[in-house]
Amino acid sequence: MMTLDATLWVEDGTPYIVYSHEWVQISNGTIEYMQLKDDLSAAVGEPRLLFRGSDAPWGHISKTEGCFVTDGPYLMKNKAGQLTMIWSSFGAGGYTTGVAFSKTEKLSGPWVQQKEPVYADDGGHGMLFKTFDGKLMMVFACSK
Numbered sequence: 843m844m845t846l847d848a849t850l851w852v853e854d855g856t857p858y859i860v861y862s863h864e865w866v867q868i869s870n871g872t873i874e875y876m877q878l879k880d881d882l883s884a885a886v887g888e889p890r891l892l893f894r895g896s897d898a899p900w901g902h903i904s905k906t907e908g909c910f911v912t913d914g915p916y917l918m919k920n921k922a923g924q925l926t927m928i929w930s931s932f933g934a935g936g937y938t939t940g941v942a943f944s945k946t947e948k949l950s951g952p953w954v955q956q957k958e959p960v961y962a963d964d965g966g967h968g969m970l971f972k973t974f975d976g977k978l979m980m981v982f983a984c985s986k
Contacts, residue, residue: 857879858878937966
């Protein structure tokens with residue numbers, strides 16, 4: 843399995859790896875997860891699907907790749923405590939960053955895609971962090 847952009851998520855004391863299943867291999871890229879051993883040395887069980895690149899209402903087939911791309915999943919809890927993921931694909935403006943929310947507050951989802959991307963002007967593969975004074979910020983790759 844061709845994968846990329848793994849991120850660690852710990853839920854109820856159990857570590858998981860969340861990653862993109864490479865669109866090159868499956869043409870409609872996916873975001874998936876697997877449980878890890880407690881010492882993070884290996885995966886436990888089989889991969890589980892969270893969603894497909896084509897699930898994003900803002901998503902477009904990449905003009906250069908000819909498929910739905912999934913890149914850079916990054917998870918955190920928002921102010922309301924809701925499990926939130928930013929991830930990237932292609933939209934009308936090029937490389938795009940969207941937001942998905944878990945309806946159950948659990949990694950297993952189901953996941954709902956926000957209708958509009960959070961950034962659509964050719965930038966993606968983001969991470970979120972809080973400044974020392976608590977302001978939420980996003981950093982991402984941008985070609986401009």
